[in-house]
Amino acid sequence: MTIKGSCHCKATTFEVSEAPETVTQCTCSFCSKRGSLWAYYTPSQFKLITPLKNVSFYEWGSKTVKHGFCANCGCGTFTETPDWSTGKPDFDNPKISVNSRLFDDFDLDRVEVVVIDGKNLW
Numbered sequence: 875m876t877i878k879g880s881c882h883c884k885a886t887t888f889e890v891s892e893a894p895e896t897v898t899q900c901t902c903s904f905c906s907k908r909g910s911l912w913a914y915y916t917p918s919q920f921k922l923i924t925p926l927k928n929v930s931f932y933e934w935g936s937k938t939v940k941h942g943f944c945a946n947c948g949c950g951t952f953t954e955t956p957d958w959s960t961g962k963p964d965f966d967n968p969k970i971s972v973n974s975r976l977f978d979d980f981d982l983d984r985v986e987v988v989v990i991d992g993k994n995l996w
Contacts, residue, residue: 879976915971
């Protein structure tokens with residue numbers, strides 16, 4: 875089931891190949907200010923529909939994660955990140971974290987929210 879999503883102004887649109895089973899709320903300083911609920915995908919499960927020029931990126935601290943946002947309206951859209959499931963960055967298995975709050979016609983209330991204590995982990 876393909877799910878489409880977009881920023882507020884629709885200048886950045888994307889789709890993912892399936893609904894998330896869970897979404898992640900991270901408590902780190904960046905994510906908590908942004909308010910995103912992250913759904914994780916492999917690069918092959920994510921498709922940016924609009925041109926990449928519509929997306930700007932922010933890299934904080936170690937510059938390990940590229941945080942994408944719409945260059946027009948500023949909505950945080952997706953990130954490009956290594957897999958962190960072992961607690962360390964695995965650059966051989968990149969992930970795309972999608973701000974699930976931007977999914978169109980999707981009932982986010984039906985998905986479990988998992989909290990990660992990013993404030994104290996990194």
